[in-house]
Amino acid sequence: MPPTPTISYQDLIFRLKRFWAENGCIIQEPYDLEVGAGTMCPETFLRVLGPQPYNVAYVQPSRRPADGRYGDNPNRLYKHMQFQVILKPTPANIIELYLQSLEAIGIDLSKHDIKFEEDNWESPTLGAWGIGWQVMLDGLEITQFTYFQQCGGFDLDLIPAELTYGLERLTAFLQGVESVYDIEWTPGFSYHTVRHADELQSSVFNFEMADIDSLWKLFEIHEGEAQRLIDAYPGYAEKGRFPVLPAYEQVLKCSNLFNLLDARGAISVTERVGVIGRVRKIAVGVAKLWMHQQHGVGELAVAEVVA
Amino acid sequence: MLPFLLEIGTEEIPDWMIPGALEHLESRFRELLEKNRLAHEPLQLDATPRRLVLRCPGIQPAQESAEALVTGPPVTAAYKNGEPTPAAHAFAKKMGTDLASLRREQTPKGEYLAYLQRTEGRATGEILAEALPELVLGTYFPKAMMWAGKGTSRFIRPIRWLVALLGDAVVPFAIEGVASGNTTEGHRRLGKPGLVVTHASYEQTLRDNGVLLSAAERRARITEGAAALAAAHGLSVATDERLLETLVYITECPTPILGAFAEEYLTLPEEVLVTVMRYHQKYFALHRADGSLAPNFIAVMNTSADPDGLVRSGNERVLRARFNDARFFWDVDQKRTLADRVDSLAAVTFQAKLGNYLEKAQRVAKRAKFIAQPLGLDPGLIERAALLSKCDLTTELVKEFTELQGVVGGLYAEYQGESIEVSQAIYYQYRPVSMEDEIPPTLLGQVISLADRSDTLAKCFEIGLIPKGSSDPFALRRSAQGVVKILAEGDAALGGIRLGDMCFGWGSPLFDFFRERIRHYLREHRVFAYDEVSAVLNQAGNAELVNIQELIQRLSALQDVRKSDDFEPIAASFKRIKNILRQAEFAGGVVSEPLLVEEAERALYGAFTKVRADVHLQRAAGDYSGALEAIASLRPAVDGFFDQVLVNASDEQVRRNRLSLLHELMTELSAIADFSEIVTK
Numbered sequence: 007m008p009p010t011p012t013i014s015y016q017d018l019i020f021r022l023k024r025f026w027a028e029n030g031c032i033i034q035e036p037y038d039l040e041v042g043a044g045t046m047c048p049e050t051f052l053r054v055l056g057p058q059p060y061n062v063a064y065v066q067p068s069r070r071p072a073d074g075r076y077g078d079n080p081n082r083l084y085k086h087m088q089f090q091v092i093l094k095p096t097p098a099n100i101i102e103l104y105l106q107s108l109e110a111i112g113i114d115l116s117k118h119d120i121k122f123e124e125d126n127w128e129s130p131t132l133g134a135w136g137i138g139w140q141v142m143l144d145g146l147e148i149t150q151f152t153y154f155q156q157c158g159g160f161d162l163d164l165i166p167a168e169l170t171y172g173l174e175r176l177t178a179f180l181q182g183v184e185s186v187y188d189i190e191w192t193p194g195f196s197y198h199t200v201r202h203a204d205e206l207q208s209s210v211f212n213f214e215m216a217d218i219d220s221l222w223k224l225f226e227i228h229e230g231e232a233q234r235l236i237d238a239y240p241g242y243a244e245k246g247r248f249p250v251l252p253a254y255e256q257v258l259k260c261s262n263l264f265n266l267l268d269a270r271g272a273i274s275v276t277e278r279v280g281v282i283g284r285v286r287k288i289a290v291g292v293a294k295l296w297m298h299q300q301h302g303v304g305e306l307a308v309a310e311v312v313a
Numbered sequence: 314m315l316p317f318l319l320e321i322g323t324e325e326i327p328d329w330m331i332p333g334a335l336e337h338l339e340s341r342f343r344e345l346l347e348k349n350r351l352a353h354e355p356l357q358l359d360a361t362p363r364r365l366v367l368r369c370p371g372i373q374p375a376q377e378s379a380e381a382l383v384t385g386p387p388v389t390a391a392y393k394n395g396e397p398t399p400a401a402h403a404f405a406k407k408m409g410t411d412l413a414s415l416r417r418e419q420t421p422k423g424e425y426l427a428y429l430q431r432t433e434g435r436a437t438g439e440i441l442a443e444a445l446p447e448l449v450l451g452t453y454f455p456k457a458m459m460w461a462g463k464g465t466s467r468f469i470r471p472i473r474w475l476v477a478l479l480g481d482a483v484v485p486f487a488i489e490g491v492a493s494g495n496t497t498e499g500h501r502r503l504g505k506p507g508l509v510v511t512h513a514s515y516e517q518t519l520r521d522n523g524v525l526l527s528a529a530e531r532r533a534r535i536t537e538g539a540a541a542l543a544a545a546h547g548l549s550v551a552t553d554e555r556l557l558e559t560l561v562y563i564t565e566c567p568t569p570i571l572g573a574f575a576e577e578y579l580t581l582p583e584e585v586l587v588t589v590m591r592y593h594q595k596y597f598a599l600h601r602a603d604g605s606l607a608p609n610f611i612a613v614m615n616t617s618a619d620p621d622g623l624v625r626s627g628n629e630r631v632l633r634a635r636f637n638d639a640r641f642f643w644d645v646d647q648k649r650t651l652a653d654r655v656d657s658l659a660a661v662t663f664q665a666k667l668g669n670y671l672e673k674a675q676r677v678a679k680r681a682k683f684i685a686q687p688l689g690l691d692p693g694l695i696e697r698a699a700l701l702s703k704c705d706l707t708t709e710l711v712k713e714f715t716e717l718q719g720v721v722g723g724l725y726a727e728y729q730g731e732s733i734e735v736s737q738a739i740y741y742q743y744r745p746v747s748m749e750d751e752i753p754p755t756l757l758g759q760v761i762s763l764a765d766r767s768d769t770l771a772k773c774f775e776i777g778l779i780p781k782g783s784s785d786p787f788a789l790r791r792s793a794q795g796v797v798k799i800l801a802e803g804d805a806a807l808g809g810i811r812l813g814d815m816c817f818g819w820g821s822p823l824f825d826f827f828r829e830r831i832r833h834y835l836r837e838h839r840v841f842a843y844d845e846v847s848a849v850l851n852q853a854g855n856a857e858l859v860n861i862q863e864l865i866q867r868l869s870a871l872q873d874v875r876k877s878d879d880f881e882p883i884a885a886s887f888k889r890i891k892n893i894l895r896q897a898e899f900a901g902g903v904v905s906e907p908l909l910v911e912e913a914e915r916a917l918y919g920a921f922t923k924v925r926a927d928v929h930l931q932r933a934a935g936d937y938s939g940a941l942e943a944i945a946s947l948r949p950a951v952d953g954f955f956d957q958v959l960v961n962a963s964d965e966q967v968r969r970n971r972l973s974l975l976h977e978l979m980t981e982l983s984a985i986a987d988f989s990e991i992v993t994k
Contacts, residue, residue: 079641081634096460098473101324105501115502119614119624121563122362124327126456137458137470139325144627145594145612153458153471163463179627184634274660 013112015177015191019065022089022171025110026063029103031091034064039255040262043068044090044170048254051132054094054154055293056301057163063091065173069262071269074209077202080185084208085201087173094166096153104151104169108143112180119144127152131261131282133159133290136168148176158293160303218272225263232256232288239295250299254292260285314354314371315437315480316512320497321449322474325362328562330454330469335360337453342367345448349440350376359526361565363498365452366526368512372479376434383408385426388417401426441484445477449488461489474498478512500524500565503617523617524565532561538569539597539611546571548599548607556591563595564615572596572629573609578636581643584720585710589635592716594628642709650729651704651722661706664787666776670703673768677702681764687809690757698738698761701726705739719743745795748838752799759803760810766792767812774823793830801834801861808860831861841868845875848990852983863935870937871986879948880991886951887988890975893960901980902973908966909974913950913957918974920950925981937985944982 013021023033037047044050044066053060066088074084093100101122109115122139127150129135138152150170154162174186174197183189187198235253242248264281267273273281297303319342326334335358346353354371385404391397397412405412408428418427450466460471466489477484477493486493497515498506499522510518516526525531535557536550543550560567578586583606590596596610612628619625658671667673678699682692705711705722714721723740727733738761741753753759773779773787780789800807828850835846849867850858857863874880909915924943931940960975962968983989 079638081638095462096471098471101501117619117621117623118627119616119619120502121615122325123563124325124329137456144624145596145631146627153460155458161463165458165460165462179630182630184630184637271660279665 012182012190013177013180014193015173015189015197017192018111018177018180019089019173021111022107023063025107026091029061031061031063031093034062036064036066039258040069041066041258042070042261042265044088045129045134045168046132046258046261047090048251050090050092050168051134051157051289052251052254052293052296054092054157054162054166054168055160055297056303058301059164060092060094060166063089066090069265071208071212071265074205074212074269076209077187077205080187081175083174083186083201084205084212089169089171089173091169091171092166093169095164096167100167104141104149107169111176113143122151125150131264131285131289132157133286133293138168143179146175146179148172148179158296159290160293160297212266212269216266216270218267218270221263221267221270221272225260225267228256228259228263229284229288232260232292236288236291236295239298245299248295248299250292250295253288253295257285257288257292260288314352315374316478317367317369317372317441318476318478318510318512318515319367319445319449320474320476320515321365321472322476322498323363323365323468323472324470325563326360326365326469328362328559331360331362331365331562334365334452334454334469338365338367338448341448341451345444346372349435349437351437351440359528360562361524361526361531362563363501363565364524364526368515372437374480375436376440378434379432381430381432382418383428383430384418384420385415385428387422388424388426391426404428438479438482438484441477441479442486445484445486445493446488449475465489476510476515478510481511498522500616503566525567528561531564531567532557535560535567535569535613538567539613542569542571542611543599543609546599546607546609548601548609550611551587551598551600553591553597556595556597559595560613564613566615566617568614568617568619569597569611570614570619570625570628571609571611572625572632574629574632574636576608578640579606579608581636581640582724584717584724585639585643585714586636588714588717589632589639593635593714594632596628596632638713639710642713646708646710646725647728651701651725651731652729654704654707655700657707658703661703664773664778667772670706674700674703676768676772677761677764680768681760684764684767684810684812685760686811688756688760688806690760694732694734694757695760697731698735698757699764701731701735702739702742702761702765745798747791748794748798748834752795752802756804756806759799759807763796763799763807763810763812766796770796770823770826774826779822779826789826790830793827794834796827797830797834797861798838800859801839801865805862808862810859812859828858831858831864834861835864835868839865839868841872844990844992845871845986848986848988851987851990852985866935867937867985870941873938874941874945875991877942877945879945881993883945883948883951884988884991885993886948886955887979887983888993889955890979891989894972894976894979897972899969899972899976901976902969904973904977905970908970910967911958913953914971914974917947917950917954917978920947921974921978921981928982928985932985940985944988947978947982 027033034049037049041047044064047066049062049064053062067085068088069085071084073082075082097103105115105120121142123142125138125140127136127138134154134157136152136154138150140147141149141151148171152168154166154168156162174189177189178186181189187196187202189197191197191200232253235249235256239248264285294304339356339358342356352373353369357368359366385391386400391401391404401412404426405415408430410428415426415428418425450468454469457467457469459465459467472488472491474497475488475491475493476495476497477486478495483493483495495509496507497510497519498504499508499519503523505522508518508522519526525534539550586606587598590598590610596612599607599609599611601607610632614624655674656671658674659669661670663670663673678696681695681699685695702722705718705725708721708725711718711721719742720740723736726739727736734755734757737755738753738758741758742762742765744750744753744762753762769787769792770789773789778787832846832850835841836843845868848871849864853864904918906918909918924947927943928940931943958971960968960971962971
């Protein structure tokens with residue numbers, strides 16, 4: 007028996023969007039590049055930098071090649087959907103707001119148990135870390151709650167709260183189903199119908215068929231592009247029109263390629279730290295450009311012109 | 314006296330940091346009162362995840378006023394021709410008074426201007442208002458955060474409200490825009506915000522709003538509630554202090570509920586089921602009357618009731634998914650046996666500079682076979698256990714439940730038909746994890762664990778990863794402590810293993826490191842006196858050092874013989890002998906009987922020759938008490954020697970002969986324990 011009146015997957019998303027829109031958030035659409043988490047989208051990674059307030063919420067399909075299970079595992083997915091909320095600065099009643107958002111999707115908190123368990127977050131690749139909790143609903147982790155402290159190697163001017171809801175888990179919980187594939191996306195269509203082929207085929211590609219040499223080549227191409235742009239910025243006259251965001255997209259490409267190579271077993275343990283360092287270098291490099299371009303922060307040495 | 318209440322209202326604080334924070338807050342508040350000369354009654358500290366609370370039933374309302382005589386310039390400099398000089402005016406100004414209020418004081422150096430300065434005692438409320446922001450923010454947490462922006466205050470989690478009452482008055486202060494007041498907040502769902510409190514109503518108001526302030530009360534509510542639920546089903550709750558402590562500090566209103574899972578999951582190993590319940594879900598496991606694991610659990614909610622059973626069914630569903638995961642991993646893992654996984658260890662890093670786990674396992678195998686040579690274990694079994702010991706690192710189950718490494722390997726080995734010796738050696742290889750933990754129960758297991766740990770130690774020392782101060786990233790101290798514990802408490806045959814050749818002989822930093830760990834173990838865990846431990850350890854060579862069980866026998870014997878009347882004097886004499894030999898820079902020689910001219914030295918030589926023979930026999934038979942008693946019995950002869958014989962005889966031959974006698978006595982009889990190390994009264 008479902009614990010609460012059934013809510014469809016898409017209806018849950020509508021209600022979260024509506025709730026956060028009513029609480030002052032821009033509702034963005036998913037970023038149109040592959041990312042491992044909603045945190046990596048420019049809407050989070052770059053917008054949390056600097057002194058301007060920013061409130062935004064969006065669904066973000068998040069790809070983790072190594073988590074793929076050929077569509078066989080009821081709880082693990084290559085690509086799962088996150089609902090990401092950034093509130094910058096954090097309002098004092100943030101936790102109360104968050105709890106109201108749960109009520110908004112039909113969870114009667116007087117009949118459930120909510121706990122906040124310590125869970126800090128750190129991303130060496132992004133030069134970022136934060137402090138927070140995993141939120142447990144009747145023993146199920148439904149949300150990551152993080153107070154960002156540092157991003158791209160910068161101490162943050164305003165401390166944002168990042169809420170990341172795991173949409174599949176939350177819906178499975180509300181619908182009382184044991185497998186994500188049994189989730190009702192909308193009446194008549196299941197999560198299986200919509201996504202199973204994607205999970206199966208992506209697992210086959212990621213684990214069996216992705217060409218390692220090509221992935222490495224692509225990694226190097228995108229890394230090169232990112233670095234070329236980072237190096238070009240100091241000497242570029244009209245800073246305001248410099249393509250910092252496109253440079254960041256090159257970083258995202260690298261990050262995803264790294265994950266693919268990792269899932270493919272192509273990165274030896276000794277190489278791993280080195281490759282993470284390469285991604286970090288360009289991620290932090292772009293964050294510096296953004297801080298300089300948008301917020302006038304930091305000095306950038308003009309790269310020596312090499313003939 | 315005025316009652317005081319401070320409540321720091323926050324977002325949820327990590328449970329494990331709370332007791333330490335309270336202790337720190339208490340000691341700093343006490344210091345604050347003492348520094349300000351404020352008498353007070355005992356402090357009481359309480360906490361839930363959302364509040365740190367400090368109360369005191371009575372603090373002195375204000376400081377006592379104090380008077381102090383301040384001396385100024387000499388009168389001769391303060392007045393010229395009866396007129397005050399600028400120096401006199403300056404002093405009066407500095408004291409904030411006029412010339413008429415100054416007095417003259419006669420001192421040994423002459424007459425001086427002086428002023429009786431009176432410091433009015435400040436009101437306690439004023440002192441606290443000034444000091445509380447720093448007191449609150451100075452509370453130590455292992456990891457703190459900012460919430461109000463760059464460069465603002467740091468605390469463990471955002472501070473959302475502050476209650477500070479001294480008597481009926483609010484002690485006014487503010488932290489990052491949050492002003493102190495007299496309103497608190499109840500439980501997030503069971504209570505209300507904005508609750509006005511007084512000293513008398515505080516705890517009851519919280520209780521009425523779903524918050525049990527006392528940790529002891531929450532603890533009792535959990536243990537009693539859990540025991541009652543279990544008893545109603547004929548079950549008992551597995552004791553788990555650590556989990557209980559976590560639950561006490563992760564809840565404001567703890568309420569246990571009983572859940573169930575399908576019997577079919579009981580086919581999974583109990584270790585896996587319990588790990589999922591305890592560590593991953595924070596549930597208590599339950600046992601049936603016959604001791605077997607029951608298909609039930611107790612979860613502790615942070616709310617008062619589960620009216621529709623939704624919390625129970627939710628938790629059951631989560632547990633089911635976890636168990637399904639575990640079963641899925643178990644099944645997937647069986648597709649490749651441990652033996653098939655040995656080569657895959659090449660892809661698992663042991664340490665960046667020390668290579669991978671395949672190399673590690675091969676070294677452990679080689680090392681284990683070498684050190685175990687005298688033990689008569691089957692080298693084939695040693696090799697098998699060592700090579701398979703790390704293979705579970707490549708399994709899905711260990712990737713998911715890292716705390717089960719070793720245990721999973723052991724379970725898989727047994728399931729895959731490895732011998733019981735091999736399975737057990739793998740299962741227990743990481744024991745002991747602490748000094749309170751048990752050591753591996755079988756000799757093979759002990760050998761594998763010793764080989765693994767000594768390899769890690771030797772290799773880390775080789776690349777300079779040597780623990781310094783509090784920095785010990787590879788937990789080498791714990792690792793070495795485990796070696797010592799196994800040697801001391803394991804199979805008696807371990808005394809003969811060749812660990813010394815491989816480890817202690819290896820180089821001096823590791824040798825010293827081990828010696829220190831042994832000393833630590835004998836002192837802290839076997840509670841032998843410092844000087845006794847030194848007396849025995851100083852005499853133990855590399856090979857003997859491994860035989861900790863024998864060292865302990867020597868120490869027990871030393872402890873016994875120390876009670877005899879002869880012991881202290883003979884120990885003092887050994888110290889004297891050591892000094893004489895050192896001053897003479899004497900390296901040893903052969904005693905010539907004809908050159909023993911005095912009666913007393915002949916007597917000593919005779920007694921020594923007899924005792925030496927006895928001691929050799931007793932030592933060989935392991936009778937350390939007998940041997941040490943025999944040595945102590947030399948006391949009259951030694952005393953007689955020092956009373957009647959002058960070592961520094963004018964005849965050089967006689968002098969050297971006497972030194973030879975003392976040297977031989979010293980070296981021959983110090984093999985069990987170096988008596989000169991004993992601290993005598």
